[in-house]
Amino acid sequence: MISLEVQNNQSFDLSVIPFLSKEDFRNSVLEGMVCGYRMIGLTPLNNDEPEKLISILADARSSMIHLTGGVFDKNDLKFESFANLFPQTNYFECELAENHGYMLLNHPWLRPVRKQNMISGNKPYQFYKIDGEEIHEVAVGPIHAGVIEPGHFRFQCHGELVYNLEINLGYQHRGIEKLLLKSNSSQSIVLAESIAGDTVIGHSYAHCSAIESLSKTQISLRAQVIRSIAEEIERAAMHLTGLGGVANDIGFSLVASSYGRLRTLVINSLALICGSRFGRGLFVYGGVRFDLNDEMVNSILNNLQIVRDDVEAVNQYLFSSIGALARFENTGVVQNELAAQVGLVGLAARSCGIEEDARIHFPYGAYRYSPVSLINLSGGDVFSRARLRAMEIDESLRFVIDQLENLPDGEIKTNFGNVESNQGVIAIVEGWRGEIVHTVFTNDEGNLSHYKIKDPSFNNWYGLSLALRKTAISDFPLCNKSFDLSYAGHDL
Amino acid sequence: MEIEILQGIISLLIILGFSPLFAGLINKLKAVLTGRIGAPVWQPYYDLKRLFKKETINATVSSFVSRISPVINFVTVAVAATMLPIGFWKPLISFNGDIILFAYILGLARFIQILAAMDIGSSFEGMGAAREATFALFAEPIFFFTLGSVAFISGLSSIYDIYYSIQLNNISYIVFIVICSISAFLLAVTECSRMPVDDPNTHLELTMIHEVMILDNSGIDLFLYQYSGYIKLFIYAILEISFFYPFSAQSYLVGVMIFVIGSFILALTLATVETITSRFKMKNIPQYLLFATAIGILNLLIYTFTK
Numbered sequence: 001m002i003s004l005e006v007q008n009n010q011s012f013d014l015s016v017i018p019f020l021s022k023e024d025f026r027n028s029v030l031e032g033m034v035c036g037y038r039m040i041g042l043t044p045l046n047n048d049e050p051e052k053l054i055s056i057l058a059d060a061r062s063s064m065i066h067l068t069g070g071v072f073d074k075n076d077l078k079f080e081s082f083a084n085l086f087p088q089t090n091y092f093e094c095e096l097a098e099n100h101g102y103m104l105l106n107h108p109w110l111r112p113v114r115k116q117n118m119i120s121g122n123k124p125y126q127f128y129k130i131d132g133e134e135i136h137e138v139a140v141g142p143i144h145a146g147v148i149e150p151g152h153f154r155f156q157c158h159g160e161l162v163y164n165l166e167i168n169l170g171y172q173h174r175g176i177e178k179l180l181l182k183s184n185s186s187q188s189i190v191l192a193e194s195i196a197g198d199t200v201i202g203h204s205y206a207h208c209s210a211i212e213s214l215s216k217t218q219i220s221l222r223a224q225v226i227r228s229i230a231e232e233i234e235r236a237a238m239h240l241t242g243l244g245g246v247a248n249d250i251g252f253s254l255v256a257s258s259y260g261r262l263r264t265l266v267i268n269s270l271a272l273i274c275g276s277r278f279g280r281g282l283f284v285y286g287g288v289r290f291d292l293n294d295e296m297v298n299s300i301l302n303n304l305q306i307v308r309d310d311v312e313a314v315n316q317y318l319f320s321s322i323g324a325l326a327r328f329e330n331t332g333v334v335q336n337e338l339a340a341q342v343g344l345v346g347l348a349a350r351s352c353g354i355e356e357d358a359r360i361h362f363p364y365g366a367y368r369y370s371p372v373s374l375i376n377l378s379g380g381d382v383f384s385r386a387r388l389r390a391m392e393i394d395e396s397l398r399f400v401i402d403q404l405e406n407l408p409d410g411e412i413k414t415n416f417g418n419v420e421s422n423q424g425v426i427a428i429v430e431g432w433r434g435e436i437v438h439t440v441f442t443n444d445e446g447n448l449s450h451y452k453i454k455d456p457s458f459n460n461w462y463g464l465s466l467a468l469r470k471t472a473i474s475d476f477p478l479c480n481k482s483f484d485l486s487y488a489g490h491d492l
Numbered sequence: 493m494e495i496e497i498l499q500g501i502i503s504l505l506i507i508l509g510f511s512p513l514f515a516g517l518i519n520k521l522k523a524v525l526t527g528r529i530g531a532p533v534w535q536p537y538y539d540l541k542r543l544f545k546k547e548t549i550n551a552t553v554s555s556f557v558s559r560i561s562p563v564i565n566f567v568t569v570a571v572a573a574t575m576l577p578i579g580f581w582k583p584l585i586s587f588n589g590d591i592i593l594f595a596y597i598l599g600l601a602r603f604i605q606i607l608a609a610m611d612i613g614s615s616f617e618g619m620g621a622a623r624e625a626t627f628a629l630f631a632e633p634i635f636f637f638t639l640g641s642v643a644f645i646s647g648l649s650s651i652y653d654i655y656y657s658i659q660l661n662n663i664s665y666i667v668f669i670v671i672c673s674i675s676a677f678l679l680a681v682t683e684c685s686r687m688p689v690d691d692p693n694t695h696l697e698l699t700m701i702h703e704v705m706i707l708d709n710s711g712i713d714l715f716l717y718q719y720s721g722y723i724k725l726f727i728y729a730i731l732e733i734s735f736f737y738p739f740s741a742q743s744y745l746v747g748v749m750i751f752v753i754g755s756f757i758l759a760l761t762l763a764t765v766e767t768i769t770s771r772f773k774m775k776n777i778p779q780y781l782l783f784a785t786a787i788g789i790l791n792l793l794i795y796t797f798t799k
Contacts, residue, residue, distance in 0.1 A: 138615040138698075145707070146695030160774060249699075250770040251691040257526040323688065323770035331773075473619070474774040477696035 001031040003057075003066035008362040011213040011425045014045070014441060017069045019052060025070025026080060032057045032066055033086045038343055040065070040428070040437045042092040046450040050077060050100040056426060056439065060361040065426050078103035088343030091462060114170035114491055127166050130156040135163075138473065142171045149487035157473055165468040165476075167461050172491035180451045185211075185285060193280050196455055196489035198241075201227075201234040202431025203453075203489075204283040206438040209364060210427035211285055214442060215417045221366075222410040223287035225403050228366035230270060230279050230288075232396040235432040237266040238484075239389040239396075240311070245481045246386050247318060250327045258314045262307050269300045287413035297404050308397050315390045328383035332467035332479035335380060344463045346434015346456040347392070348483055351385040353378035358430035372399055382475075385482040421446040431456060433484065455489030500574065500584030507573045511726035512536035512719070514755060521763035536722060540715055548711030551612045561608030562709065562716035568601040569720040569727070576730045577652045579747030580737065586652045591643055594651060595635055598683075598727075601720070602628055609705035616697050620704030623774070627682065627689070627701065630781035634679040637788025638672045639731065645795065655734045668795040671787060673735040677761075678784035680728035682777075684721075687766040689777055699774075729758050 002024065004017050020028060032055075033039070041056035051074045057066045072079065081104040083090040095113045096102050104110060112125050129137070136157055142150035150171035156164040180191055192207035193200045205227055212219060244259030267277040274282035274290045282288055292300075318324055334344070339352035349356045357374050359367045375391045377384040424441040434456025443449035464483045468476060516533035523530020550558055574584040575594050585593075602624065609621040643649055645668070646657040660666055682689045685702035697704050706717045733754035737747055772780060 136615060136618075138619065140616075140698065144695075145697045247770075249694075249696065251687050251694065251766070252770040253522065253526050253693075254767045257528060261527065321770065323772070326776070327770055327773060472774055474699045476698050 001035070001066065001068070002028045003032065003068040005064045005066055006426065007063060008065065008358075008364050008428045009209050009213045009425065011216070011420070011423045012067075014422045014424050017054060017067050017424070019069035019071045022070060022072060022079060025053070025055070025068060026082075028068045029055045029057070029082065030085070032059075032068070033082070033089075035059070036061075037066060039086075039089050039092055040435070041426070041439050041452055041454060042089065042096050043439060043450070043452045044096075044100055045069070046441060046443070047100075050074075050102070053096075053102075056437075058362070058428070060356060063362055065362075065428075067424075067426075077101060078105055080105045081107040083108050087341050088459075090342075091458065111166075112168065112170065114173045116168070116170065125168075127154045127168075128156070128164055130163055132158075134158055151487050153476075155468075155473055155476070160472045160474060162468045162471055162473050162476070165465045167465055169461065169487060169490050172488045174488075174492065176492045177451045177453060181448050189283060189285070190280075193283075195453060195492065196457075196486040197278070198238055198486060199234070199431045199433060199436070199455070199489060201230045201279045201282070202429055202433075202436050203438075203455075204279075205231060205365075206427045206429040206431075206436045208283050208285055209429065210425050210438045210440045211419065212416070213425040213427065214419045214423050214440060215285075216420065217286050217414060217416050219287050219414055220410040220412065221369075221408045222291075223412045223414075224365040225408055226273070226288045226292060226412065227283070228370075229400050229403050230273065230282055231429075231431075232400045233266060233270050234279055236307070236393045236396040236400070237263050237270070238432040239393045240266060242389055242481065242484045243318070243386060243393075245484065246328075246382070246478065247324070249478045249481050250324060252318070252321070252324055255314060255318045255321075255324075258310070262310055262314070265303045265307050269303045272296050272300055284413060284416075286416035287411070289413070291412045292404075292407065297407065301401060301404055304397050304401055308394070308401075311390075311393055311397075319387060319390070325383065327475075327478065328386055329379075329381060331382045331475050332471050332482065333379070333381045334463055334467050336378065338466055339380065339463065342462050342466065343459055345459045346430070347385060347388055347432075348434065348456075348460045348463050350375060351377050351388045352380040356435075358428045358435045362428045364427075364429065366403070370399070370403065372396075382478055382482040419446050419448070433457065433486065433489075434460065453492055455486060455492075457485040457487075457490040460485050461490060496582045497584065499581035503576070503578040503581050503583055504570075504574050506578055507576065507723060507726055507730070508570065511722040512540060514726050514729060514759060515722045517756070517759045518763050518766075521760055522766055525763055525767045536718075540719055543711065543715035543718060546711040546714075548713050550713075551708055554612050554708075557604075557611045558608045558709075559713075561604045561611075562713040562720075564604045565601045566716040566720045566723075568597050568604075569723045572597050572601075573723055573727055575651055576727060577655060577734060577737075578730065579744055579751055580656070581744070583652055586650050588653075589649045591639060591649055591651050591654065595632070598724070599628075599632075601724075605705055605717075612708050614708060616700075616704050616707060619698075620700060620702070620707075623701045624705060627777055627781065630778045630785070631679060631682045633785045634675055634682075634781065634788060637785055637792060638676040638679065641788060641792040641795075642669070642672060644792070655737055658735070658737070664795060664798050668791060669735055671791040673732060675784050675788045675791070676728075676732050676735065678780075678787075680725075680732055681762075681765070682781060682784075683728055684725040686725075686762060688769045688771050689780065691771055699771075729755060732758055 002018050006012050037057035037059045040058045044050045045052040051072045053070045055068050083093055093104050097104055098113050138155040140153040142152045152168040154166040155162050180188055193204045195203040240259050240263040244256045248256040270279050271277040334352050336353045340354055359372050360374050377388050419442055421442055421444050427438045429436045437454040439452040441450040467479050516536045520530050520533045572594055575590050577583050606621045606625055609617040643654050648654050648657055690701040
């Protein structure tokens with residue numbers, strides 16, 4: 001495979017990316033994927049030059065990221081789709097077609113990603129339909145009965161059984177990638193924080209890592225540890241929210257409110273550090289804005305110790321309740337092979353038995369020195385996803401308590417230089433939901449010229465569709481909550 | 493005679509007046525049990541007042557069925573309420589065979605509501621109507637194997653007479669009545685769309701059974717639906733509590749006290765059940781209902797053979 005090999009957060013000169021001809025590009029990318037690499041990006045060099053396409057493949061075994069470029073004819077942007085052989089590229093190709101007008105030959109199922117009327121002459125997109133006397137179609141959303149984000153779901157059902165679910169998103173599109181190119185440095189962090197409101201730390205971490213790599217800024221060990229502490233606190237808090245949501249969806253109100261109470265303690269710990277319960281304002285280029293003092297460390301330790309003990313009791317209660325287990329087990333199953341084929345990431349992948357965790361496979365920040373353990377379950381059902389989250393809470397709390405007890409000394413913020421020109425970087429962060437990828441390129445003047453964000457929700461929404469096959473429609477909310485995907489993160 | 497009519501009217505007014513309070517009490521207890529402060533017990537009254545003031549909007553595709561359904565629903569439930577005794581006061585409507593009228597006038601309410609749900613043609617409401625109809629099919633026998641078995645044993649067929657006839661002189665009869673009351677509790681849970689069959693607090697339209705049928709109603713229509721929902725809950729609570737009237741030794745005052753204490757205990761039981769259980773899978777609900785029917789049948793058989 002002809003490619004540029006880089007590590008996570010390693011900046012590289014744009015001129016060293018090999019740009020191949022159409023055929024060589026195809027062969028090289030196919031070769032990579034045959035070796036088991038996973039696509040994490042398919043994006044042009046910048047929006048003005050859609051003909052220079054870059055495919056970004058990640059190899060978990062060697063912790064390397066492979067970039068391969070391809071040059072196409074500007075007036076005839078088309079290539080043979082990879083999706084027939086490697087379904088994981090399907091959604092990336094749809095996005096490419098939608099954003100940059102590529103024609104994909106023999107694509108199995110070209111569907112809109114964020115815009116409702118895309119391909120084929122601005123005609124409204126026709127949903128996949130099943131015909132038959134007893135088939136009925138249920139359309140849910142984009143306006144829902146509860147206060148949740150907008151998304152449209154089309155179910156093709158036979159009685160209570162779902163045969164196909166199609167998910168249509170894009171109602172939250174804010175143009176973040178374009179805004180990031182136009183904004184100054186103090187605005188960018190705020191923008192990055194609001195990519196997905198529940199992954200503030202994850203996205204601002206990825207954004208800061210990318211910009212710091214581009215400007216060759218080294219951040220201190222203390223700042224790295226504080227960042228990881230914040231990330232793990234966010235993970236624990238969101239897993240508690242998710243478990244509470246799952247319990248609430250089966251009407252298990254005692255457990256749901258217990259998780260809610262514990263989550264408050266966890267997010268309050270984050271507020272102790274930076275004043276925001278969601279961690280807004282903690283990250284700056286070159287480190288973190290707020291330092292930890294002994295008093296804070298003690299009260300956070302105190303909080304987390306309480307959470308640790310109580311979570312154990314609540315988990316015990318939830319996962320030994322027959323009613324809850326009857327709802328969780330064998331509901332919304334995604335088979336291991338299928339999950340690997342469509343390229344699920346993060347907790348959805350780990351609950352299907354796929355070993356995948358960017359903190360371990362593409363280590364960054366403090367995880368290079370203090371590793372976390374990889375937690376993996378093989379069921380692929382709602383139970384596995386819920387149980388995995390419960391186990392990850394334990395691991396996150398262990399990590400945070402360990403780190404707080406051994407905080408390294410040092411500055412929390414180093415001087416931040418200027419972004420260098422004609423550079424590129426790929427920053428991978430394991431957010432609580434899964435792998436977050438920020439791909440950033442700069443131009444001749446040292447301004448950002450291209451910014452591509454991939455939230456884990458981008459990969460995993462299709463997993464939800466798969467989970468719903470041959471599942472009762474009344475179990476949809478439970479499955480949805482067990483995946484706990486972001487609409488805003490997908491829509492950008 | 494006049495005094496009996498007056499007592500009947502007072503009973504009806506008590507049911508109409510206090511039914512939202514009973515629902516509010518359950519919600520309050522549920523909140524307390526899960527460690528929250530919760531909405532005030534008067535919240536259902538505020539909700540009803542708010543709905544009463546709101547504008548009623550009907551779907552443009554809806555026919556007259558949607559318009560008459562809330563009224564019919566309310567009236568039928570109110571008529572059912574007039575057949576129930578509070579304490580040992582004779583209800584307003586009481587005649588031989590009113591147990592059948594009671595069962596099927598509630599059936600009429602359900603029938604018209606299912607029609608109205610399908611009237612708009614929304615896929616959710618159709619789904620909810622299908623579920624409601626299916627589960628009603630399994631719920632109906634429970635009624636006849638609880639109150640019906642007592643009627644069968646006593647040879648009476650008026651709800652008031654049936655409850656009045658319950659005596660506590662025989663230990664196997666007491667066991668029979670207690671087990672009937674358990675079956676009746678399972679019936680109440682199903683009929684009033686409480687946990688673990690239906691979740692009254694869910695906002696997830698795909699999992700709803702009863703709630704989803706009234707998604708498209710607003711204003712006064714929704715007011716009537718909600719109000720009849722509260723009354724229905726209270727009606728089934730009274731059906732349940734009435735099994736324990738014999739303990740009052742047929743005194744009016746003790747009967748009323750049992751009614752009040754019984755309501756509170758029942759609200760607490762419902763709240764506890766809703767706190768510590770999770771909902772069933774939709775496909776397991778018929779099994780649950782058949783289980784309640786089976787208890788009723790066995791109970792009747794065992795009592796008949798051991799008498």
